[in-house]
Amino acid sequence: MRPAGQATLKQVADLAGVSLSTASVVFSGARPVTESTRDRVLAAATELGWSGPNPLASSLRRGRSGVVGVVLSERLLYSFRDPYSAAVLDGLADALDASASSMLLLPRPPASLLGLEHDQTTVARMSGAALDGVVIAGCGLADDPVVTHLHARGVPMVGLGGAPDERLPRVLVDDRAATAGLARHLRDLGHERVAVIAFPLQLDGAQGLVSAERLHGARVTEARERALGVFDVLGPVPVVEVVANSQTAGEQAARRLLDVDPARRPTALVAESDVLAAGVLAAAASLGLDVPGDLSVTGFDGVTIPWAPELTTVVQPGAEKGRVAGEMINRLLEGEQVDDVAMPATLRLGATTGPATRG
Amino acid sequence: MRPAGQATLKQVADLAGVSLSTASVVFSGARPVTESTRDRVLAAATELGWSGPNPLASSLRRGRSGVVGVVLSERLLYSFRDPYSAAVLDGLADALDASASSMLLLPRPPASLLGLEHDQTTVARMSGAALDGVVIAGCGLADDPVVTHLHARGVPMVGLGGAPDERLPRVLVDDRAATAGLARHLRDLGHERVAVIAFPLQLDGAQGLVSAERLHGARVTEARERALGVFDVLGPVPVVEVVANSQTAGEQAARRLLDVDPARRPTALVAESDVLAAGVLAAAASLGLDVPGDLSVTGFDGVTIPWAPELTTVVQPGAEKGRVAGEMINRLLEGEQVDDVAMPATLRLGATTGPATRG
């Protein structure tokens, strides 16, 4: 409860000697009001220290809260640290400004702590929030309970990536084709022992080498598609799943793959994000491996890692994706129909890939 | 307006053949309800596809929205990219979980675009939002209109840093003493030509060399205090203000200071954050200056910059600060009184400072 003593519009109206409805109109501007009346009402408001209509009451009446939820795939720490996510959120905030909406963060709880319960938690947290719309960011989850819940509530949604779903339009890049491009590049350089460092596939906190079933049954679409893009060119290669999209996680996974007999060591690692690739570079450095001499490394996203040589990676327009998602939400709020939007992703050849050396 | 057809609790109650109040109790659990009644109500809810109480209505009645605002000092891109901010926000989210609150982001618009209007914009955006509490993060602004507005509304607030203000308790570190520690370290190493790279002092988009008046009149308390900490030990030294807390901005400012006649070049730069310090290191590298041979560099915050040698800096517990701020908000929401909390900040001697070389 607000500290008592916060004035209401009714008190302002009474003090000004006008009706509640007239007072309301003075502040909403919905109808003309005589100047003298307006002045009296404004004076009354000032006198009572009234600071504008109660947002809850006003929202209830109009059916709009001015809040757009953003569902993040990971705990904030990782979402924020990834310059790509940061760019997406920045673009999103930019576009939402146009509809005077603010962003409510809805992180999915850390998978490793909660296992399969996490969906419940996210839904519970969400169902208490008044949301005009929601952007499902970060990762597309097949069969997402969050989507089911919001769909039932009739809340407009937009997905960033993810599996086809008629309940929400999406902003897409062709993850599979893009990664296939990277794989082709590696194949052309003569790489045969390649491995993939993949995003979490299920948000269940598992990590390590991934079986074929697990990969194909993955709920996190991006994680699956990017791995399959490699398979398309090089056939099935080992896939190691990390527990979070962080540099540390990438470094751990890479160390596991690289700290073996050189004859069996991969000559190239395909990381599903630049942040993970940064971890790979760190691992390589600490193992004394030269990049790209001993090891080629690729990433995904196209962010700049200031300390590293330019990554060979797929560049996708993060800020632009966020902005487009925001504009789609804005249109949905206007009642318009919105379709999937495809965004470009282009291969960038950097300094972290080179010819394979015989092991 | 929600797409029509979204059921209401009244319809559920009617279908179940109970009163509105009983149906409400079934979902809130505020009173015991016979099992058979409960079952009928739940069945009715399922049948109608009712997805829980309308958050707006429920919030209005209880006077709580479950939303805590987070006022950021910069546009999202910079706030997120700074690992220190990310840690603060992460800790904050963590603590707010305990009171089932979500975070609403309220970035102040980019100063450079809006000049002095920015306060209005932030306040306007904020007054439409139903907030149970607000954390003023990122930078403490003296005489902040945002604080004035929220105080008038009676919204509980907590500040991270900032000037003393009886309207809100704060989580503090002694910026001035901490930076003085850095300055003492530099003095002991023989540095005489030192300059400070400071945060924006006014959020007015200005940058460049700062006059004494501007520094003392700074509204951004942290920016002022950290510079004055250096003055306390070394006397007034040049202060260059950046336009944002980003590596790029730090690099620009550093280049300006360093790309001069070696005889006049500073032998040490004190950056007000590690992110800015990272920019300084980048500038030094591109100018061919050795750190710490030709130039000593210090930062603030204690984040890890993966590509750089360990910074000499002040370590402050970011996640912990966020968590404490969240807990303070939680206590305020419970109606408790809350006082300022001081957090430790400790000097860390890294590899970026060394003896001054005669110019």
Place this chain on the structure above:
DNA sequence: CGTTTCGTTCGAATCGATTCGCTAGTCTGC
């Protein structure tokens, strides 16, 4: 001078729940 028109302001309904005093009805104990 009576009637239409125009511009303001008012009343009442509404948004969708929560809360709590009260009334039936049931159970206990003597």
Place this chain on the structure above:
DNA sequence: GCAGACTAGCGAATCGATTCGAACGAAACG
């Protein structure tokens, strides 16, 4: 068999605004 203690469920008030048709007085018109 009846007074007193308990229960489950009901009604009505309430949270604080927005909205829109109706009413009212004044001005314009014939």
